[in-house]
Amino acid sequence: MTVAVTGASGQLGRLVVEALLRAGPTPVVAIVRDPAKVADLAVRGVDVRQADYGDPSALARALDGVERVLLISGNEFGARVAQHTNVIRAAERAGVELLAYTSIPGATDNPLILAQEHRGTEAVLAESTVPHVLLRNGWYWENYLGGLAHAVESGVLHGAAGEGRVAGAARADYAEAAATVLTAEAQAGAVYELGGGESLTYSELAQVISEAAGKPVRYENLPEDDYVAVLVQAGLPAEYAKALGDADAGIARGILDVRSGDLEKLLGRPATGAVEVFRGALG
Structure with missing residues (x-):
């Protein structure tokens, strides 16, 4: 095959x-x-x-x-x-x-x-x-790496997710799950809703960044338009910044809080936690 x-x-x-x-x-x-x-x-x-x-x-x-x-x-x-x-x-x-x-x-x-x-x-x-x-x-913890250094340096993680939760995992987890499906039998017609077992608010995400960096980081929630402006000021293309702001608004509504358990069933183990991903990125 x-x-x-x-x-x-x-x-x-x-x-x-x-x-x-x-x-x-x-x-x-x-x-x-x-x-x-x-x-x-x-x-x-x-x-x-x-x-x-x-x-x-x-x-x-x-x-x-x-x-x-x-x-x-x-x-x-x-x-x-x-x-x-x-x-x-x-x-x-x-x-x-x-x-x-x-x-x-x-x-x-x-x-x-x-x-x-x-x-x-x-x-x-x-x-x-x-x-x-x-x-x-679902969401990759690596999606936050672009702003990780700034969050650590400034002590502030910005976003527009309110108290919504995101069930993330490492990119490698999704890759391993894909390889499992590609080499398994009887997969046609299956739909896997994939998200990690760790579901975090952005305030909790800031705490995880603090743990990984050994420095205090707090979360500052912004209106969606203000957050998009921050992303554009940081150098992101306007269209992409708008999509990310919209994604945060979706997180606030629970859209990316995937609790199916499908990812960890495919992996046969817990998904990788955010702190491990952030520690790896921060060296």
């Missing part, structure tokens, strides 16, 4: 490839835009194939002989449904027996800006002929 991972040079994709290699002996195909970025994987026996989500012909070649594929959602906002559709159509033509897609919790009814293209992709999958499984990944 040959398993392919799209976006295999990315943060999640590389971790999935590593998890598949540990699981062995499944042949692994790494589909990337730039093969040079995964030259080390090729040395280790991974079949590296070049393809871009926007190139149907290259995707067809990349999926030749592949039986299972993980479609990792792209990062080009506004273009993702069309790009993902290219992968789905290539999988149909290649006769792929299972396609797993990294979506977002409750995608069907999730009102977040970040959910829109996931919902569109799930709709394409629902009408496709390729058997598929949905990996509705």
